[in-house]
Amino acid sequence: MSTEHYTYRVRWSPVDQEHVGTVAEFPSLSWLDADPRAAFDGIRNLVTEVLEDMAQTGEEPPVALADRDYSGKFLVRVPPEAHRQLALDAAEQNVSLNRLAAQRLAAS
Incomplete structure (x- = not known):
């Protein structure tokens, strides 16, 4: 499964004093980084790892919001x-x- 269609967001976190990357379809995942681009890349890489783990355990990944009817x-x-x-x-x-x-x- 591709990570391309998932809904990513990077925002500044005043609490963490870093940018936080999140993905709507996996609300428990986030990635913190001082650089916003690195936060985006980090959350995408994390989603890739999670999808690989899900495939190995036979879990069904969530359908991307963009692909839902x-x-x-x-x-x-x-x-x-x-x-x-x-x-x-x-x-x-x-x-x-x-x-x-x-x-x-x-x-x-």
């Missing part, structure tokens, strides 16, 4: 007051609650 539907729970306000806003704009929620999510 998405239906376009998900359930969101909000407090009743927020639901009421969204319904009112949708009615005033003459759009469905679903359309209003989708517009607001897309704008964030």
Whole structure:
């Protein structure tokens, strides 16, 4: 399995005073380095090692977020007051609650 499609991020960690490389599909993995490029390379190399270990033990690696199929539907729970306000806003704009929620999510 290739490491190419996984979701990597490098950010500064004020706690560690170093850059930390992470990968969304393996939330328990990280790599610290003073150099951001080295943090990126480090996390990619670590994922390669983990994938090799998983292959040897017969474990199924996680599917990359980029390669997953998405239906376009998900359930969101909000407090009743927020639901009421969204319904009112949708009615005033003459759009469905679903359309209003989708517009607001897309704008964030």
